[in-house]
Amino acid sequence: MAQKINGLPHCKFALVFAVVMDLLGVVSMLLGVFASLEFEGQDFGDLLVYSGALLVMFSMGGWVIWYSGNIEGLAIKKKSGGTMGRAFDRLARNLSRRIHLPRTESTP
Incomplete structure (x- = not known):
């Protein structure tokens, strides 16, 4: 019987x-554009717009990690590389195991 996974695995x-x-x-960004934020005669709207854009750029990293972590069925072919390739594979595997949350089975 196939395992059912609800939600985002x-x-x-x-x-x-x-x-x-x-x-x-x-x-x-919306606060920076639409709110008049003046403190001692200086406008801080631009600061909010730029910091909001920076936060949205940081979120792109999270989206890339999430999307790449949800790709199923990719077969990785091992190359006959040196010890650096094996060490990198071990590091990536250990990091992935720490981040990966266990799946839960749902009962119908």
């Missing part, structure tokens, strides 16, 4: 990070 932390950064960035 992998990289939930990256998804939450990306969504939160997008929300904060958009709110910051």
Whole structure:
């Protein structure tokens, strides 16, 4: 019997990070554009617009990690590389195991 997976199976932390950064960035940009934020005669609207754009750019990293972590069925062919290739593979595998949240089975 095939295992049923509800929702988004992998990289939930990256998804939450990306969504939160997008929300904060958009709110910051909208505040910078539409709110008149003056403090001691200086306008801080541009600062909010630029920092919001920076937050949205950071969120792109979260979206890329989330999307790449949810790609299923990619076969990785091992190359007969040196010890550096094996060390990198081990590091990537260990990092992936720490980030990956266990799947839960749903009962119909």
